[in-house]
Amino acid sequence: MTETETDQSSEGLSGLKAIWANTQQPVAPLPWYRRVSPKLAVAGVVVVGLATALVVAAMTGAGAPPRHRIVLADRVGDRVRLPDDGNTQAVRADYEGRMTALRPYRELAVAGYGDAGTTKTTLTVVGLVGSFPEPGRELRKYFGRMEGGDVMRETVTELQDFPAGPLGGELLCAVLVYPSVSETTCAWADGSTVGIVTDTTGEDEPEELAKRTLDIRAAVEVEAEG
Numbered sequence: 001m002t003e004t005e006t007d008q009s010s011e012g013l014s015g016l017k018a019i020w021a022n023t024q025q026p027v028a029p030l031p032w033y034r035r036v037s038p039k040l041a042v043a044g045v046v047v048v049g050l051a052t053a054l055v056v057a058a059m060t061g062a063g064a065p066p067r068h069r070i071v072l073a074d075r076v077g078d079r080v081r082l083p084d085d086g087n088t089q090a091v092r093a094d095y096e097g098r099m100t101a102l103r104p105y106r107e108l109a110v111a112g113y114g115d116a117g118t119t120k121t122t123l124t125v126v127g128l129v130g131s132f133p134e135p136g137r138e139l140r141k142y143f144g145r146m147e148g149g150d151v152m153r154e155t156v157t158e159l160q161d162f163p164a165g166p167l168g169g170e171l172l173c174a175v176l177v178y179p180s181v182s183e184t185t186c187a188w189a190d191g192s193t194v195g196i197v198t199d200t201t202g203e204d205e206p207e208e209l210a211k212r213t214l215d216i217r218a219a220v221e222v223e224a225e226g
Helices: 003-015 038-060 086-098 135-142 206-220
Strands: 068-070 079-082 105-114 123-130 156-162 170-177 182-189 193-199 221-223
Touching: 068 105, 068 193, 086 105, 086 123, 123 206, 135 170, 135 182, 135 193, 156 206, 170 206, 182 206, 193 206, 206 221
Parallel strands: none
Antiparallel strands: 068 123, 068 221, 079 105, 105 123, 123 193, 156 170, 170 182, 182 193
């Protein structure tokens, strides 16, 4: 071998050092995961982890406020549940007519309460279960403060906002004046329930009925299973 050939061979070996190992055997290209920057790999793991957590939260409801439903008790405070009278039946029929596919109501409970040993209903309790993203909107609808509300505007007096208690949401009370009778009514709403308590005697002031409503709510609003 001539000196020129030896120099060329050395240059060739030198140029192949990036490809060949010291054994001068061909080295396979690095797999893709060895060529990725460690920072990019960590970022990818974080993104995948966050996406997985979001999917799990969406499927399980993790992080969302607890959902509740209304289970009317046999007794609320000093009143006992009575057999349905004509007024209770009429209230139930009215709300059953509202439970259409376009309404957010999915469950309904209605009961009349009165003093033990009597047959006269003095409190009517209505419980609605559904999905209410804007609880205040449901109360404004009920008290007729929105177009198409349940109660005519001119019948609502003394509308007041009260603390909703540990279950959260909002609580409004008012006196509803009809042509032949006045009734004090309180209504609460949260993300999954709407409750309406009406003193059919009209004797309770809004402040008194608000306190009674908190006690009733604590007795009938329970966490939904599942």
